[in-house]
Amino acid sequence: NAGVTQTPKFRVLKTGQSMTLLCAQDMNHEYMYWYRQDPGMGLRLIHYSVGEGTTAKGEVPDGYNVSRLKKQNFLLGLESAAPSQTSVYFCASKGAGGPREQFFGPGTRLTVL
């Protein structure tokens, strides 16, 4: 099993450009999450999904959109990138039923110039 994978690993954008980050998991997990991590800080939740076809806002959702058309994939979109969105983005997934840990992807390092 690959676990949680993220593409791309690195990306440089210019202000105003758009892009989509892809997260895929092969563990049949119900829950999926997108976080951002800024230097010296913990993770902040952007958006999450409790199942296929569902999405919900997290702590810092502004400037981002998400879609969960397939259970195994969770897409994070930036419609008009801003320098404040320069960060490392992590995807995670979690199975349903009871207290469980989240499984994280390796991250996408995004720089917006």
Next chain:
Amino acid sequence: SQQGEEDPQALSIQEGENATMNCSYKTSINNLQWYRQNSGRGLVHLILIRSNEREKHSGRLRVTLDTSKKSSSLLITASRAADTASYFCATDQIGSGSRLTFGEGTQLTVNP
């Protein structure tokens, strides 16, 4: 704002010593989890302690939870250079809908 706050922010010890990291939080929780992050990598789950548990062990890790003080500690015994990483606590708050709130982390350096 972050629910969990780790203390200290940074810790440097010698190999073989024990490392203790603390986490405080503000609201009632279902469980508290500790994660580890090596430089440039994703987070890896270490241990989960439920709100009705007071202590849990996993290998060289010992976690305690004091819900009356809203605090937890992570003890790594007999540390190794390979334990060098950032350690984060994360709380599953009651009513959060399976979301975790992460603290800012403790950067642990174990010197060989």
